[in-house]
Amino acid sequence: xxxxxxxxxxxxxxxxxxxxxxxxxxxxxxxxxxxxxxxxxxxxxxxxxxxxxxxxxxxxxxxxxxxxxxxxxxxxxxxxxxxxxxxxxxxxxxxxxxxxxxxxxxxxxxxxxxxxxxxxxxxxxxxxxxxxxxxxxxxxxxxxxxxxxxxxxxxxxxxxxxxxxxxxxxxxxxxxxxxxxxxxxxxxxxxxxxxxxxxxxxxxxxxxxxxxxxxxxxxxxxxxxxxxxxxxxxxxxxxxxxxxxxxxxxxxxxxxxxxxxxxxxxxxxxxxxxxxxxxxxxxxxxxxxxxxxxxxxxxxxxxxxxxxxxxxxxxxxxxxxxxxxxxxxxxxxxxxxxxxxxxxxxxxxxxxxxxxxxxxxxxxxxxxxxxxxxxxxxxxxxxxxxxxxxxxxxxxxxxxxxxxxxxxxxxxxxxxxxxxxxxxxxxxxxxxxxxxxxxxxxxxxxxxxxxxxxxxxxxxxxxxxxxxxxxxxxxxxx
Amino acid sequence: xxxxxxxxxxxxxxxxxxxxxxxxxxxxxxxxxxxxxxxxxxxxxxxxxxxxxxxxxxxxxxxxxxxxxxxxxxxxxxxxxxxxxxxxxxxxxxxxxxxxxxxxxxxxxxxxxxxxxxxxxxxxxxxxxx
Numbered sequence: 001x002x003x004x005x006x007x008x009x010x011x012x013x014x015x016x017x018x019x020x021x022x023x024x025x026x027x028x029x030x031x032x033x034x035x036x037x038x039x040x041x042x043x044x045x046x047x048x049x050x051x052x053x054x055x056x057x058x059x060x061x062x063x064x065x066x067x068x069x070x071x072x073x074x075x076x077x078x079x080x081x082x083x084x085x086x087x088x089x090x091x092x093x094x095x096x097x098x099x100x101x102x103x104x105x106x107x108x109x110x111x112x113x114x115x116x117x118x119x120x121x122x123x124x125x126x127x128x129x130x131x132x133x134x135x136x137x138x139x140x141x142x143x144x145x146x147x148x149x150x151x152x153x154x155x156x157x158x159x160x161x162x163x164x165x166x167x168x169x170x171x172x173x174x175x176x177x178x179x180x181x182x183x184x185x186x187x188x189x190x191x192x193x194x195x196x197x198x199x200x201x202x203x204x205x206x207x208x209x210x211x212x213x214x215x216x217x218x219x220x221x222x223x224x225x226x227x228x229x230x231x232x233x234x235x236x237x238x239x240x241x242x243x244x245x246x247x248x249x250x251x252x253x254x255x256x257x258x259x260x261x262x263x264x265x266x267x268x269x270x271x272x273x274x275x276x277x278x279x280x281x282x283x284x285x286x287x288x289x290x291x292x293x294x295x296x297x298x299x300x301x302x303x304x305x306x307x308x309x310x311x312x313x314x315x316x317x318x319x320x321x322x323x324x325x326x327x328x329x330x331x332x333x334x335x336x337x338x339x340x341x342x343x344x345x346x347x348x349x350x351x352x353x354x355x356x357x358x359x360x361x362x363x364x365x366x367x368x369x370x371x372x373x374x375x376x377x378x379x380x381x382x383x384x385x386x387x388x389x390x391x392x393x394x395x396x397x398x399x400x401x402x403x404x405x406x407x408x409x410x411x412x413x414x415x416x417x418x419x420x421x422x423x424x425x426x427x428x429x430x431x432x433x434x435x436x437x438x439x440x441x442x443x444x445x446x447x448x449x450x451x452x453x454x455x456x457x458x459x460x461x462x463x464x465x466x467x468x469x470x471x472x473x474x475x476x477x478x
Numbered sequence: 479x480x481x482x483x484x485x486x487x488x489x490x491x492x493x494x495x496x497x498x499x500x501x502x503x504x505x506x507x508x509x510x511x512x513x514x515x516x517x518x519x520x521x522x523x524x525x526x527x528x529x530x531x532x533x534x535x536x537x538x539x540x541x542x543x544x545x546x547x548x549x550x551x552x553x554x555x556x557x558x559x560x561x562x563x564x565x566x567x568x569x570x571x572x573x574x575x576x577x578x579x580x581x582x583x584x585x586x587x588x589x590x591x592x593x594x595x596x597x598x599x600x601x602x603x604x605x606x607x608x
Contacts, residue, residue: 096606435598452587455526462523468594 042270043214044179044186049448054379054413056180057320058173058443060328061313061362061382062157063354064193065150065340068388068398069406070426071109071351074141075122078424079390083108087391091427095403097148104392104399106425110348119417126355129363136366136375137410138476142420142429145386145402145436150342153385153402157436158205160466167209167456169440170326172465174215175456176449180323182274183281185218188324190312193332194339206328210458217328222311226286230279245272285322286315298368300360305333305353310361317368320378325447333357341384345397366410376412379446383407383439390425404429407439413446415478437470445472501556501604507546514543518594525578525586533578533586537571540593544568547600563600567593 070076082088084105087095097103111124116131121139123131130137147153152162159166167175170187179186189206206217220226232241249269256265288296288311299314300306309331316327332339335353343350362382369375387405388398404422420432441451444465451470455462521536544567551560574589 094603460523461519462526464522468519468522468590469598 042178042182043212044174044182046178046180047176049177050450050453051448053448054446055411056377056447057324058170058326058379058381058447059313059316059320059365060170060326061358061380062328062330063341063358063382063384064154064330064332065342065354066384066386066388066400066405067341067354068109068343068347068351070388070390070398071111071347072124072127072355073122073139073406073408074422074426075113075124076109076390076422076424076426079106079426080108082106082425087427091423091425095427097399102393103389104394106390107392107398121418126351127359129359130366132363133366133370133410135416136370137408137416138414139418140407140409140420140432140434140439140473140476141418141422142432143383143387143405143407143434143436143439144429147386148400148402150385150400153400154205157383157385157439159207159209160437160440160469164204164207165209166207166463166467167211167215167465168206168217168328169443169465170206170217170328171208171211171215172454173326173444173447173449175211176444176454177325177447180325181281183277184285184319184322184324185278186325187215187217187328188316188319188326189217189219189328189330190315191219191330191332192308192312193330194334210463211456217326220282220286220315222308224283224287226282227278230275230282232279241276245276248272281322285318285324288314288318291318295368298364300364305335305357306360308332308334309357310364313361313365314368317365317372317374320374321372331358343388343397344399345394347388347397369411375410379409379411379414379443381407381409381439381443390427401427403427407434409439409442409476411446413478415476417476419473419476432475434473435469437466438473440466441470442473442476445477501554503604503606506550510543510546514540514597517543518590518597521574522587522590522594525574525583525590528583530578530581534575537575537578540571541568541575544571557604559603560600563596563603567596567600570596 070079084107086105087103092103095103109124111126113122113124114131115121116123117133117135119135119137121131121134121137123134145153145156147156147162155164155166156162158168170189174186177186187206203216203219206219208214208216218227221228225231232238249272252265252269256262256269259265284290288301291314296302296310296314299310301310301314309329312329316329319327331341331354333353335357338350338353341350341354366375366380369378369380384405384407386400386402389401391399393399404427410416420434421430422428423430444451444454451464451466451472455464457463517536517539521533521540524532524536544564548561548564548568551557551564554560570589570592574586574593577583577585577589
């Protein structure tokens with residue numbers, strides 16, 4: 001054990017050392033950070049999972065604003081029959097509504113429905129491209145959550161808490177597995193649309209929370225320079241920058257040699273090198289000019305309204321190809337007056353635009369991943385903070401519904417089909433209930449991480465990604 | 479003390495008279511439920527750390543809470559499932575305590591998950607929305 005010689009040593013030993021113990025326990029041969037720089041181990045070094053993983057990466061398709069899955073996946077003939085009637089008491093009993101819109105009359109979906117594929121999954125005419133891939137998808141039709149506002153439920157979906165401060169799922173995964181590509185962030189966020197933060201929730205849904213900040217998501221921008229302030233200033237040539245960094249490294253190493261217990265100095269030196277490598281790797285990873293024109297067209301790039309979302313989703317594919325662990329794609333649109341799926345009014349217009357925005361790109365993603373053999377090593381998750389009610393709101397909208405909605409998962413180790421169900425009108429999850437904790441536990445499981453054993457010491461307590469809750473959804477595992 | 483229920487993270491205005499599921503919970507002991515929230519998280523952590531003494535202290539808090547909840551719900555016929563959930567919680571907790579006393583922390587951890595599921599089931603039935 002190192003002798004503590006200063007207050008700084010004590011803080012490093014107490015803080016980073018605790019992480020070291022936690023991670024060392026879950027990943028033999030690895031540690032988050034040792035107490036001495038001479039034993040420094042990169043906190044992003046790849047680590048072994050708890051058990052053999054089914055997938056290497058996750059593409060998390062976050063449908064910000066909450067789509068009405070009653071208009072997309074959850075076909076309810078009974079709701080059509082009851083259209084225009086008040087919500088029957090048999091369904092509304094014990095319903096704890098909290099939003100201001102009140103409970104309007106039941107509103108049938110005007111969509112046309114068809115069963116698709118060998119699994120016979122129902123998909124509405126709003127999503128014809130996703131419908132072609134149902135035989136790769138496990139539909140979770142009994143999803144439920146807590147909260148009735150976007151911020152609270154988005155936090156729960158991503159961090160398992162209803163208030164900010166806990167790490168997001170992508171951060172836990174990065175903490176658990178490290179990075180598979182030292183030249184790129186392990187956790188990338190791809191926001192789209194004018195409300196690019198997604199449901200007005202912003203960075204808190206891809207935060208590292210109480211985990212070290214190195215595990216937080218890195219938000220990529222549109223365009224050739226995806227990371228803010230990463231690129232070399234225009235008037236500095238590459239040789240000049242390299243010479244500057246080499247000099248800086250020499251000076252830092254000389255200084256660090258006087259403080260062998262200081263991991264911060266070692267980390268700082270490494271961060272300069274990482275940024276330098278990223279200057280090349282990050283633009284290359286998102287350079288869609290390297291894709292064929294046919295591929296770009298398949299994703300809807302170069303046409304409206306799919307250009308931006310298609311770009312994000314194709315970038316996601318390129319990122320997982322390069323070993324990025326978790327890519328969080330947040331849906332949005334450039335359409336005036338519509339930022340997300342949040343259709344309290346004009347749901348027909350809203351869902352028509354939002355569906356057109358995401359359907360073709362997601363269909364292309366599934367097709368592309370499969371064609372490249374990547375779907376076996378990637379988990380594609382389609383989810384939102386909640387769904388929308390079978391009863392109407394403001395005449396032509398639907399309210400928030402945390403009690404029953406559909407999410408889906410496709411990819412490695414997932415059995416296609418339909419799991420769970422809502423009640424006859426699609427109000428509440430009734431069978432095969434999946435809470436957000438369960439969804440997170442299942443994603444971790446597929447990555448080879450035991451959600452009960454992936455822990456971090458925080459304020460004297462052993463913290464877990466899904467807090468004290470969660471069960472792996474075993475019936476959907478192949 | 480954290481102002482949370484299990485997974486709630488936001489204080490619940492039960493004491494202020496919020497009606498959940500059409501049931502008046504204004505006489506509910508919100509503070510007790512918050513201490514149970516803390517206790518179950520601590521219990522999970524302490525069982526993981528194989529700390530018998532701290533775990534038993536957490537279990538005692540939970541035991542008191544379940545006893546109170548059983549009595550409370552027994553006197554509230556409009557919430558008929560509550561007393562049953564509280565009894566179920568007590569039963570699972572007894573298994574946890576027994577396992578801790580026997581030094582079997584794996585069994586205790588398994589039992590904690592059963593307690594958590596019972597708490598969650600009751601919240602799903604009766605906890606007001608955030």
